[in-house]
Amino acid sequence: MMGPCADADAERRPPGRPRSADADRAILQATLELLTESGVASLAIEQVAARAGVAKATIYRRWPNKEALILDALAGTVDEKPIDLPGTSMRDDLVALVQGIVGRSVHTGRGQLYAWMVAESERNPHIAHKYKSLVVERRRELISSVLRHWQERGELRPDIDIEIAELLVTAPMLVYRVHWNPGVEPPADLAAQLVDAALSGIAAPQP
Amino acid sequence: MMGPCADADAERRPPGRPRSADADRAILQATLELLTESGVASLAIEQVAARAGVAKATIYRRWPNKEALILDALAGTVDEKPIDLPGTSMRDDLVALVQGIVGRSVHTGRGQLYAWMVAESERNPHIAHKYKSLVVERRRELISSVLRHWQERGELRPDIDIEIAELLVTAPMLVYRVHWNPGVEPPADLAAQLVDAALSGIAAPQP
Amino acid sequence: MMGPCADADAERRPPGRPRSADADRAILQATLELLTESGVASLAIEQVAARAGVAKATIYRRWPNKEALILDALAGTVDEKPIDLPGTSMRDDLVALVQGIVGRSVHTGRGQLYAWMVAESERNPHIAHKYKSLVVERRRELISSVLRHWQERGELRPDIDIEIAELLVTAPMLVYRVHWNPGVEPPADLAAQLVDAALSGIAAPQP
Amino acid sequence: MMGPCADADAERRPPGRPRSADADRAILQATLELLTESGVASLAIEQVAARAGVAKATIYRRWPNKEALILDALAGTVDEKPIDLPGTSMRDDLVALVQGIVGRSVHTGRGQLYAWMVAESERNPHIAHKYKSLVVERRRELISSVLRHWQERGELRPDIDIEIAELLVTAPMLVYRVHWNPGVEPPADLAAQLVDAALSGIAAPQP
DNA sequence: CACTAACCGAGACGGTACGTCGAGTCTTAAC
DNA sequence: GTTAAGACTCGACGTACCGTCTCGGTTAGTG
Numbered sequence: 001m002m003g004p005c006a007d008a009d010a011e012r013r014p015p016g017r018p019r020s021a022d023a024d025r026a027i028l029q030a031t032l033e034l035l036t037e038s039g040v041a042s043l044a045i046e047q048v049a050a051r052a053g054v055a056k057a058t059i060y061r062r063w064p065n066k067e068a069l070i071l072d073a074l075a076g077t078v079d080e081k082p083i084d085l086p087g088t089s090m091r092d093d094l095v096a097l098v099q100g101i102v103g104r105s106v107h108t109g110r111g112q113l114y115a116w117m118v119a120e121s122e123r124n125p126h127i128a129h130k131y132k133s134l135v136v137e138r139r140r141e142l143i144s145s146v147l148r149h150w151q152e153r154g155e156l157r158p159d160i161d162i163e164i165a166e167l168l169v170t171a172p173m174l175v176y177r178v179h180w181n182p183g184v185e186p187p188a189d190l191a192a193q194l195v196d197a198a199l200s201g202i203a204a205p206q207p
Numbered sequence: 208m209m210g211p212c213a214d215a216d217a218e219r220r221p222p223g224r225p226r227s228a229d230a231d232r233a234i235l236q237a238t239l240e241l242l243t244e245s246g247v248a249s250l251a252i253e254q255v256a257a258r259a260g261v262a263k264a265t266i267y268r269r270w271p272n273k274e275a276l277i278l279d280a281l282a283g284t285v286d287e288k289p290i291d292l293p294g295t296s297m298r299d300d301l302v303a304l305v306q307g308i309v310g311r312s313v314h315t316g317r318g319q320l321y322a323w324m325v326a327e328s329e330r331n332p333h334i335a336h337k338y339k340s341l342v343v344e345r346r347r348e349l350i351s352s353v354l355r356h357w358q359e360r361g362e363l364r365p366d367i368d369i370e371i372a373e374l375l376v377t378a379p380m381l382v383y384r385v386h387w388n389p390g391v392e393p394p395a396d397l398a399a400q401l402v403d404a405a406l407s408g409i410a411a412p413q414p
Numbered sequence: 415m416m417g418p419c420a421d422a423d424a425e426r427r428p429p430g431r432p433r434s435a436d437a438d439r440a441i442l443q444a445t446l447e448l449l450t451e452s453g454v455a456s457l458a459i460e461q462v463a464a465r466a467g468v469a470k471a472t473i474y475r476r477w478p479n480k481e482a483l484i485l486d487a488l489a490g491t492v493d494e495k496p497i498d499l500p501g502t503s504m505r506d507d508l509v510a511l512v513q514g515i516v517g518r519s520v521h522t523g524r525g526q527l528y529a530w531m532v533a534e535s536e537r538n539p540h541i542a543h544k545y546k547s548l549v550v551e552r553r554r555e556l557i558s559s560v561l562r563h564w565q566e567r568g569e570l571r572p573d574i575d576i577e578i579a580e581l582l583v584t585a586p587m588l589v590y591r592v593h594w595n596p597g598v599e600p601p602a603d604l605a606a607q608l609v610d611a612a613l614s615g616i617a618a619p620q621p
Numbered sequence: 622m623m624g625p626c627a628d629a630d631a632e633r634r635p636p637g638r639p640r641s642a643d644a645d646r647a648i649l650q651a652t653l654e655l656l657t658e659s660g661v662a663s664l665a666i667e668q669v670a671a672r673a674g675v676a677k678a679t680i681y682r683r684w685p686n687k688e689a690l691i692l693d694a695l696a697g698t699v700d701e702k703p704i705d706l707p708g709t710s711m712r713d714d715l716v717a718l719v720q721g722i723v724g725r726s727v728h729t730g731r732g733q734l735y736a737w738m739v740a741e742s743e744r745n746p747h748i749a750h751k752y753k754s755l756v757v758e759r760r761r762e763l764i765s766s767v768l769r770h771w772q773e774r775g776e777l778r779p780d781i782d783i784e785i786a787e788l789l790v791t792a793p794m795l796v797y798r799v800h801w802n803p804g805v806e807p808p809a810d811l812a813a814q815l816v817d818a819a820l821s822g823i824a825a826p827q828p
Numbered sequence: 829c830a831c832t833a834a835c836c837g838a839g840a841c842g843g844t845a846c847g848t849c850g851a852g853t854c855t856t857a858a859c
Numbered sequence: 860g861t862t863a864a865g866a867c868t869c870g871a872c873g874t875a876c877c878g879t880c881t882c883g884g885t886t887a888g889t890g
Binding site: 251254272 | 844847849855857
């Protein structure tokens, strides 16, 4: 018979002193603070170490380089609270979604970091992948589930590709906020206008 | 009659040796080369100077810092050749436009630089302004003139705000290329699909 | 009786990696080499670093500026071997001393550095102090002990101030070598001539 | 018949605009000012040009480099007023001379410059030569003429080499002021003490 | 309890680039 | 041909971080 410690397949604890969880927390928090205070470009590991009250080596023992640290710091903070949908109609749900999605990256000041990720994506596939799974796919899951829900209920055209619909609904607000008017609050009714246009199209009706 | 000194409006040449136009060219070209070779983050003024065959001071005499140099280097190269529109219908024009606009920033490898500008915009209003006038407004002028043209001809709904229409038409492709699939060639028919969806809307027709 | 913790006077080692003694040596040696090869004026920290195979920061961590480095480099090399005196008479001792003292600063090529120290002394009290303790006082100790020795034995006038005697004996050779004929070997009998003149005076004897 | 301009043998005036004598003066004066204000090491031609209200090229047209300029600036200012000798006895003349000679280089703040010249002499023969003719020989002429004068009158030992006597009389004060006590006023009677010791010697008289 | 192994802080290490300064030269237009 | 002005190349300055290393010392599990 086996005793209570039959952990044959348990993961072996490595010998030696285990890494300090306090250090982990302090480093990530210091990183986030400095990131929001001074931006990605001027983030210095030495400052992170100083603020976290930690040796530089302690950081490099956990992350291979600056990028990895930033990525992890970000990962811990994306979109905590869900967006609540009215559920009364597709139009209402989409307006709430468009409003909420964009609000997130802007109000948390994370917009700059996302843009940095996009910029680095071209050269650093790790960042590209992280950005996709962290930001893009989280958004897409949200919006696509809503769209599919209303497609089953007949409010979304059955012949439309969900991917196309996602783009049509979310991209305009994103571009407006991030590219056209960075840092400016959009008009309150913009989300509604965009969703309405996406729903009914912009072509003049055939006579 | 004018006297011999009628150069009231002549622009005074400043005293001293004029700045070398050769140096200007060499610096900007070297910057652009290094930018495309190694990215924004790792661009070093010393390397620019070395490649341009120019002293570092010669660069700093012209631009106060790295950002200003990059901005100027970019400015000289945006959107040289026009996009030719078929003109046969609004749909055909928009498809050509959507195809063309995005192709530009991607095939020239300028995508990363634009993302960098967006990232820096939050902290550096100069960059924000430059990005707007250089990238955003150029695109918008193009698309809005086309839209207005077809609105007069009755193909675009007369009650639609042009700005909303611009977003609906261009944003989806931008988001697809830049955020969803950075560096990947989109399916050939994507532009058409997006434009068609924008034109006719995604809502199921009322019975 | 002492308790178990009687290490009250133990010197605490500072935390962190200790400075490399190899680097110390390499830097000082490189400094000395460049100093003798190219002179004080054209000594460049960057070249010192390059020759010592050391990073520039490693130098600046130890010395606040070029002057301090030069001073330390000098300090390590002053007057290693003693001058041996015959001891047969005051005259013989002084001739040997005068010969030897000046030979030192000249044959080691240190003459230029001493002149540089004198020149900087006016503006930099640190250098003034270092020059005094390093060069002047070392010489003076030597000569004054010899003079005192022979004063006790009645060969030096008992009413003469030792300081005056020091000057009278050593200054002429110094001025000859450094000011009148820089870099030229003096006649072999100059030391003897100068000492003899200093001993017996230059005034014609009273009839 | 010849006109009023029959300057057949006159030295040909070169064509073009003659060099401005004002510029010469302004440059030399500015150099001297900056030299006394900030020392040799930190003298910058650019600052000289700025203060003199002159272009840098105007300086380089006249002097090949910084050293040459400094040398010329110095040359214009050495020993303006003569030292007046009492003439009552050799002892009185020598005391006045010793007093006066050293006072010069010190009270005019020229001491540092002389030391700089000595330091550079080793590597730059031009400076060595200039120092010799400008400083050393001027002093030596003065002192040697006095010594010769009194030798003829029997106050200086007839068998003594003038050169030796010069050294014995002037070197001690020089070393005292420049090497032992830079920037400090010597005791009022030091000159007398030194001269007296040089005259009568420091050896105890034979019984 | 001693041993071992990995952790911790501190900070030095070789590098690379920063943005500034000055040297000495060159190129304008004006005189 | 000289002048003021200011550009040019070159080389060094002193600083800031990078990512790595070496210290003395700590903190777990294992023998």
